[in-house]
Amino acid sequence: MPVLNRIADRADEIAEWRHDFHQHPELLYDVHRTAGKVADMLKSFGCDEVVTGIGRTGVVGVIRGKKKGSKVLGLRADMDALPLEEITGLPYASKTPGKMHACGHDGHTSMLLGAARHLCETRNFDGTTVVIFQPAEEGGAGAKAMIDDGLLDRWNIQEVYGMHNYPGIELGTFAVKAGPLMAAADRIRIDIEGVGGHAARPHKAIDTVLVGCAVVNALQHIVSRNVDPLESAVISIPLFQAGHTDNVIPQTAHLRGTARSFSPQVRDQLEKRIAEVVEHTAKAHGAKATVTYKRDYPVVVNTPKEAEFASKVASEIVSESHVKMAIPVMGAEDFAFMLEKRPGAFIFMGNGNSANLHHPAYDFNDKAIPFGTSYWVRLVENAMPA
Secondary structure: OOOOOOHHHHHHHHHHHHHHHOOOEOOOOOHHHHHHHHHHHHHHHOOEEEEEOOOOOOEEEEEEEOOEEEEEEEEEEEEEEEEOOOOOOOOOOOOOOOOOOOOOOOHHHHHHHHHHHHHHOOOOEEEEOOOOOOEEOOOOEEEEEHHHHOOOHHHHEEEEEEEEOOOOOOOOEEOOEEEEOOOOOEEEEEEOOOOOOOOOOOHOOOOOOHHHHHHHHHHHHHHHHHHOOOOEEEEEEEEEEEEOOOOOOOOOOEEEEEEEEHHHHHHHHHHHHHHHHHHHHHOOOOEEEEEEEEEEEEEEEEEEHHHHHHHHHHHHHOOOEEEEEOEOOOOOOOHHHHHHHHHEEEEEEOOOOOOOOOOOOOOOHHHHHHHHHHHHHHHHHHHOOO
C-alpha cells in the first residue's frame, strides 16, 4: 500500500500546521505555545487521554484501537527549535529573532499529529498507540526527562519508534539499520587561566588565546593518533571565548565543545585523553586548565527485530527500492534514552536536496509529509492488526 489517500488529501492542511509551528519556534523546555497547541489538537481529534506536563512540557496522547489488545506502541516526535537566526526569507519564516526550526521538528510534530488524527478516526488496530511529543531534544535531554517522569511505565509502552528527516536523502526514501545508528554525544568545558597583560608586552604575560589555540590543535591529534582508525570519533570545539579588546592579553579563556563516539571503549578513551592533553598543553605554556567532561546522550541503537519491521513498513509506503541501509552518523539523538529502556527503531526520512540540518537556510520539505504521516499510520496498523 503506498501513501494513504486520506493523508495525501490532507497534506496541505498538515503543512499549514507546520508553518504555524515554524513561525513560532521555542527552545528546549520552553515550548509552552507548541505544547499547548499540540494538546488542544489531540483533544479535538478525540484521543482517549491527553496528558500534559510529562517531562516538564511534554505532551502524551493515548489512542485505543477498535479491539482492546494488550500491545502498546510509543511514537515520538520532538517539538523544540534552535537558537539560530533564520535566513530563508519564506512567507512563514520565524517571527522570533534568534530562534528557528532549523532541524525540522516542526515537521516531525505535524506529521505525528496528522497520524494521530487518522488513527483516532479509523482505530483500525488492536491495542494502544501512545503519541509522544517531546521537548528539549536539542541538548536538553527531554526524552530522559519524560522517562524519569514515568512515560514508559505509566502507559506500559512496550516498543518505541522515532523518525527524523534527513537532507541529502532523496524525497520519498527512508533509511534504517539495526544496531548503532547515531553517536554518543558528550560535552566538553575547558577553562584556561594564564596571566593577563599589555598586548605590546607579551613576554610579561601568559597568553590564554595562544594556549587555547594550542589546545584546540592538540585535541585533534587524539582522533588522528590515539583512536583506532577503524573506530569512529569526533572532537569539535565550536566555542572559544577570550578577551574584550585589541590591546589586552586576556587572563582567562573558555572553550566549549563536543566529543562523539560509538563504542564504550572509545568514549572512555576520549574522556581520559581530552583531560590529559588539555592540562599538559596548558602546563607546557605556563598556564593552568581545568576540564569538565559531561556524558550526555548515549548511542542510538536500533534493536534488530524492530529495525527490520520499520524497514518493511517503510517499503509499503515507498517500495523496497526506496528503503536504504542507513549509514551511521556522528550526530546524536536523545531518543537513545528511550531505546535504552525499550526495543524500537529510529528511521531517517528523505528531505531531498535541502540545506543541512542546523543551517540558517534549512527548511523541512512539505512534500515529505504524506510519506512520514503514512509511515506512522501503517506502522501502528501492521504492528497491531485489527
